[in-house]
């Protein structure tokens with residue numbers, strides 16, 4: 001089931017929660033709506049679901065206009081952050097619920113319901129919990145049961161609002177890998193709200209980066225991470241260093257180094273900022289005309305990486321660097337030493353940065 005959002009506008013009083021938004025979601029994809037708190041992710045999800053009405057604009061499922069359709073007619077399944085299961089019902093009855101309340105004509109037989117629920121519990125790898133009550137499950141297990149319950153009625157679209165938001169970091173990481181594998185098995189069109197960039201990068205086929213009710217960029221995880229459309233996306237998706245740059249006819253000067261910036265071939269002596277990720281900086285023990293001198297302020301070894309905080313000797317700007325621990329050890333540098341750095345890759349945006 002493909003989804004197409006066209007010119008969606010939503011206000012709450014004077015506040016514009018969604019600002020003339022267009023978005024296409026392909027059938028069978030897992031799409032993450034990613035953005036800071038208040039960017040409009042949940043509002044958009046609720047409008048797709050039919051739980052909220054837009055002030056203007058249309059929603060299409062498979063190119064059919066369903067804007068006026070009630071939530072119950074849209075065939076969507078939900079999983080929310082706190083989607084409380086029915087406490088007094090067993091896991092089995094919770095998953096079966098949506099099927100047992102169907103109108104008599106559409107309701108499967110008891111044997112069919114039994115088979116379906118057992119299959120779903122196997123799918124979420126919790127067959128052994130069928131006779132338990134929700135209180136006897138962990139938070140992560142409860143969310144997997146909530147997902148099985150959402151899938152029981154065979155929705156055409158699955159909507160997940162921060163489904164793992166209330167869980168601790170380790171369980172969260174396990175569940176998102178599990179969700180990815182599950183999606184690879186069932187290929188249901190899914191839209192997933194998160195403010196966690198790592199979660200979006202790891203789980204989604206496509207990421208929609210939202211800010212202030214608008215879409216800043218939409219693309220595959222690689223596209224939004226490696227080719228951010230603007231400074232907002234750059235900063236939101238991972239750590240970044242900013243270097244002042246002078247941009248002139250397709251070339252940017254960062255310190256004494258000159259890098260090609262073909263996207264700014266028209267620029268005439270303009271101020272810009274080069275955005276450089278911590279792992280895109282090389283460290284040297286010798287000076288060179290195109291290297292920037294720094295002092296090593298802090299060295300932290302984390303698993304296979306060395307994380308450095310260095311201060312530029314000219315203006316004391318703090319720069320974060322990450323490199324493989326073995327490379328760093330080979331340099332034989334200590335805290336307080338002087339070193340020289342050079343960005344390996346940068347993306348230059350004109351203006352004052354953000």
Ligand SMILES: Nc1ncnc2c1ncn2[C@@H]1O[C@H](COP(=O)(O)OP(=O)(O)OP(=O)(O)O)[C@@H](O)[C@H]1O
Pocket residue numbers: 012015017035036037038039040041042043044195
């Ligand atoms: N029913 C409502 N009445 C008034 N304002 C609302 C209502 N629902 C949402 N808003 C406002 O609209 C904005 C967008 O909210 P929304 O929940 O869509 O953001 P979000 O990106 O999902 O944020 P979060 O990650 O914090 O949930 C917020 O500023 C919120 O306060």
